[in-house]
Amino acid sequence: MKVLRIVGVLVFLLFIVGSASACSISLTKSASPSTYFYEGQIITYTYLVKNTGSEAIKYLKITDNRTTVTLEKTTLRGYETVKGTATYHISPEDLSAGYVTNSAQATGQYNAGTSRRPYWRSIKSNEVKVTVNCVHPALILEKSADSALYDAAGQKITYTYEVTNSGDVVISGPITVNDDKLGTLSISSSSLSPGQTVSGTATHITSQNDLDAGSITNIAYATGTYRGQEVTSNTDTVTVNKNTLPDTQIPEFPSIALPVASILGLIFISQYRKKEK
Numbered sequence: 001m002k003v004l005r006i007v008g009v010l011v012f013l014l015f016i017v018g019s020a021s022a023c024s025i026s027l028t029k030s031a032s033p034s035t036y037f038y039e040g041q042i043i044t045y046t047y048l049v050k051n052t053g054s055e056a057i058k059y060l061k062i063t064d065n066r067t068t069v070t071l072e073k074t075t076l077r078g079y080e081t082v083k084g085t086a087t088y089h090i091s092p093e094d095l096s097a098g099y100v101t102n103s104a105q106a107t108g109q110y111n112a113g114t115s116r117r118p119y120w121r122s123i124k125s126n127e128v129k130v131t132v133n134c135v136h137p138a139l140i141l142e143k144s145a146d147s148a149l150y151d152a153a154g155q156k157i158t159y160t161y162e163v164t165n166s167g168d169v170v171i172s173g174p175i176t177v178n179d180d181k182l183g184t185l186s187i188s189s190s191s192l193s194p195g196q197t198v199s200g201t202a203t204h205i206t207s208q209n210d211l212d213a214g215s216i217t218n219i220a221y222a223t224g225t226y227r228g229q230e231v232t233s234n235t236d237t238v239t240v241n242k243n244t245l246p247d248t249q250i251p252e253f254p255s256i257a258l259p260v261a262s263i264l265g266l267i268f269i270s271q272y273r274k275k276e277k
Helices: 002-021 092-097 208-213 257-276
Strands: 025-032 042-051 058-064 081-089 099-111 120-124 128-134 139-145 156-165 172-179 183-188 197-205 215-226 229-242
Touching: 025 099, 025 128, 042 058, 042 099, 058 081, 092 099, 092 128, 139 215, 139 229, 156 172, 156 183, 156 215, 156 229, 172 197, 183 197, 208 215, 208 229
Parallel strands: none
Antiparallel strands: 025 042, 042 081, 058 099, 099 120, 099 128, 139 156, 156 197, 172 183, 172 215, 215 229
């Protein structure tokens, strides 16, 4: 009788060991988008948990150190896979840090005993870390005018706009300039690589209103897009002033000046002849 008990215990232990070797889970994780660049941006994480063994897994969950994961279901049959999702909102601290790293791990339980004598044991997956980096889409606008002064209506002033990608990612076109006096100008329909510069021009014809105002001031900024979000440059202001300097004129002498000069000339000649005598 005692021998039978010992044999029974050994068989049960062997069953447990066999069940443990037939039970394991693996976890993979991905993030979308793979970069971020503004506060409040949403990062979506996708998790896949696979039961790589033949035993069923119950009470499945995923623990992530930065967010809460929702699973499609919490029980997996042998060799089955389940999907989980979670979202994370970028904070000001994440922008300062330059990256977000989080780790996740799946856990569950399996029956290492029998249906009549269940023996639930915990199981956990590999730990997965994902890093999402901060990028810096940016544009710089430089604006200039070909004339510093105007002095009449109908004078043409040409403005030049130079837009530079000062960030570390490609800015999608169209690249446009918005000028409060001249409207929206299309500078380029193509994308702008980091460090690349494009330029465009626009003209303004002075009017009587400009002469009355005494100066022309306009403000402009450039825009492009990165992953569907508008990227806006600095604002640049240019002022062209009315010329207030008086015109240089040759003074007009009175009509009597010529006769007086003639008389003086005759007196000079007469005196000269007297000396010769």
